[in-house]
Amino acid sequence: MAEFVKMTGIDKAFSGNQVLKDVSFDVLPGEVHALMGENGAGKSTLIKVLTGIHPRDGGTIEVRGKEVTFSNPKEAERAGIVVIHQELNIIPHLTVAENMFLGKEMTIGKTGILRKKDMYNQTLENLKRLGVTNIDPNETAGNLSVGRQQMVEIARAVSTNAEMIIMDEPTAALTDREIDSLFDVVESLRKQNVSIVYISHRMEEIFKICDRITVLRDGEYVGTERIADTDFEAVVKMMVGRELGERFPARTSEVGETIFEVKGLSRDGWFDDIDFHVKQGEILGVAGLMGAGRTEIMEAIFGAAKKKKGQVILNGKPLNIKHPQDAIRAGIGFITEDRKDEGLVLHLSIRENIALTNMKAISGKGYISSKKEVNLIDDLIERLHVRTTGREQEVKSLSGGNQQKVVIAKWLGIEPRVLILDEPTRGVDVGAKKEIYNIMNELTEQGVAIIMVSSELPEILGVSDRIMVIHEGKVARFLDREEADQEKIMQAATGGE
Ligand SMILES: Nc1ncnc2c1ncn2[C@@H]1O[C@H](COP(=O)(O)OP(=O)(O)OP(=O)(O)O)[C@@H](O)[C@H]1O
Numbered sequence: 001m002a003e004f005v006k007m008t009g010i011d012k013a014f015s016g017n018q019v020l021k022d023v024s025f026d027v028l029p030g031e032v033h034a035l036m037g038e039n040g041a042g043k044s045t046l047i048k049v050l051t052g053i054h055p056r057d058g059g060t061i062e063v064r065g066k067e068v069t070f071s072n073p074k075e076a077e078r079a080g081i082v083v084i085h086q087e088l089n090i091i092p093h094l095t096v097a098e099n100m101f102l103g104k105e106m107t108i109g110k111t112g113i114l115r116k117k118d119m120y121n122q123t124l125e126n127l128k129r130l131g132v133t134n135i136d137p138n139e140t141a142g143n144l145s146v147g148r149q150q151m152v153e154i155a156r157a158v159s160t161n162a163e164m165i166i167m168d169e170p171t172a173a174l175t176d177r178e179i180d181s182l183f184d185v186v187e188s189l190r191k192q193n194v195s196i197v198y199i200s201h202r203m204e205e206i207f208k209i210c211d212r213i214t215v216l217r218d219g220e221y222v223g224t225e226r227i228a229d230t231d232f233e234a235v236v237k238m239m240v241g242r243e244l245g246e247r248f249p250a251r252t253s254e255v256g257e258t259i260f261e262v263k264g265l266s267r268d269g270w271f272d273d274i275d276f277h278v279k280q281g282e283i284l285g286v287a288g289l290m291g292a293g294r295t296e297i298m299e300a301i302f303g304a305a306k307k308k309k310g311q312v313i314l315n316g317k318p319l320n321i322k323h324p325q326d327a328i329r330a331g332i333g334f335i336t337e338d339r340k341d342e343g344l345v346l347h348l349s350i351r352e353n354i355a356l357t358n359m360k361a362i363s364g365k366g367y368i369s370s371k372k373e374v375n376l377i378d379d380l381i382e383r384l385h386v387r388t389t390g391r392e393q394e395v396k397s398l399s400g401g402n403q404q405k406v407v408i409a410k411w412l413g414i415e416p417r418v419l420i421l422d423e424p425t426r427g428v429d430v431g432a433k434k435e436i437y438n439i440m441n442e443l444t445e446q447g448v449a450i451i452m453v454s455s456e457l458p459e460i461l462g463v464s465d466r467i468m469v470i471h472e473g474k475v476a477r478f479l480d481r482e483e484a485d486q487e488k489i490m491q492a493a494t495g496g497e
């Protein structure tokens with residue numbers, strides 16, 4: 001079968017930093033082709049070279065057997081290639097329908113008068129095709145959860161009738177149910193002979209829906225395999241160049257006294273009467289469906305959400321947290337799920353981003369980077385394997401997964417006593433995931449209490465000492481590590497007995 005897209009010998013450097021070296025990649029009509037590799041391996045860059053966001057330094061691109069060079073994504077779209085980017089492209093102050101029709105608004109003839117009703121209905125229709133019925137096209141997009149914004153982007157791409165859709169980590173922010181409906185969509189697109197390029201760090205997904213897989217390592221092409229002919233271990237080895245061993249390192253810390261308590265935490269319409277505690281050296285996993293209120297609960301604890309009642313107690317003393325600064329000063333760290341909006345200042349360097357949290361925690365005065373601090377930052381970069389040209393690199397130009405590592409690094413710097421992690425490994429590659437689990441283990445060995453919100457059940461089961469399941473803003477169940485399994489968690493998370 002002739003390739004739909006064929007990229008050969010692609011080279012790309014950013015100011016002397018070679019990020020793609022002689023990379024080949026081809027996609028057949030109607031296949032789902034996984035593009036994998038560690039954070040910073042060059043996946044997103046390859047896609048951006050294909051679609052004309054970045055000019056290439058060398059190599060050729062063929063579409064339907066004809067050599068092409070797109071100078072921008074619009075041209076690629078006209079040739080039938082659409083990308084759903086890792087960084088969401090939703091415009092927050094526009095409505096869902098306005099986002100759906102951005103740049104291709106429906107008007108009455110050439111009058112410029114918008115056919116609002118039609119766009120509203122078509123938006124409903126596009127979302128329904130994905131099995132999404134709970135998003136109002138008139139809602140301001142910025143008010144939607146990250147997962148729902150993602151669904152809007154996917155619906156938009158699917159509605160363009162593209163012949164090839166590239167999904168760069170589409171499921172990172174989706175619930176299990178949303179992922180299932182996305183997979184249904186992928187399946188039906190495949191039947192319509194649409195090609196899908198699928199980028200994800202979730203290995204299970206790759207084996208579930210992909211036909212072939214291409215792996216990049218360090219900007220170089222490693223190989224292409226048929227999914228049927230390979231397995232989990234082999235793919236990991238292609239990606240990291242060595243065996244990785246156990247996916248979840250054994251928990252080793254000793255669990256001590258209760259250090260952190262939350263009592264009667266409520267916010268009207270969001271969550272109600274939340275009671276829980278965490279012990280020194282313990283990891284409390286927080287499971288639940290997306291939208292169950294987990295993030296909102298954590299934000300309220302941390303002083304980042306507005307109204308609340310209830311108590312937050314550290315070392316037996318009630319805290320008066322009105323603002324995140326109060327929480328940080330008390331020794332509470334919070335790694336947010338949304339790195340773009342809350343976690344990082346994108347135009348600042350890695351060093352400045354890490355220093356920022358520490359500055360607030362320490363003084364609030366000017367920040368002078370001493371030798372000690374620079375060492376701390378270099379140490380964190382090293383431990384988390386942040387792929388960077390150095391601590392002065394702008395966070396904006398890091399790969400998605402490496403940005404996530406900087407968010408984590410920044411909170412490790414404050415030496416918290418209680419650390420809240422919201423989806424800590426989202427978008428992070430297998431090797432770095434394990435590194436993050438190792439760091440969580442080390443922290444708990446030093447007595448830090450960890451609260452980890454995660455939508456990945458294997459992760460919840462793999463690293464938690466205890467599990468709290470949230471259902472519709474209420475604590476549905478606590479489970480000990482020994483008794484917990486996927487089924488019990490899902491049952492509690494969906495409101496079953
Ligand atoms: N605009 C840019 N300027 C400078 N360097 C860049 C730019 N975009 C990407 N890079 C660098 O290119 C390398 C590859 O990044 P890319 O985003 O392609 O990785 P990725 O494989 O998509 O990783 P991830 O899984 O984390 O998303 C990284 O080292 C990154 O820092």
Ligand SMILES: [Mg+2]
Nearest residue numbers: 044086399400
């Ligand atoms: Mg990427």
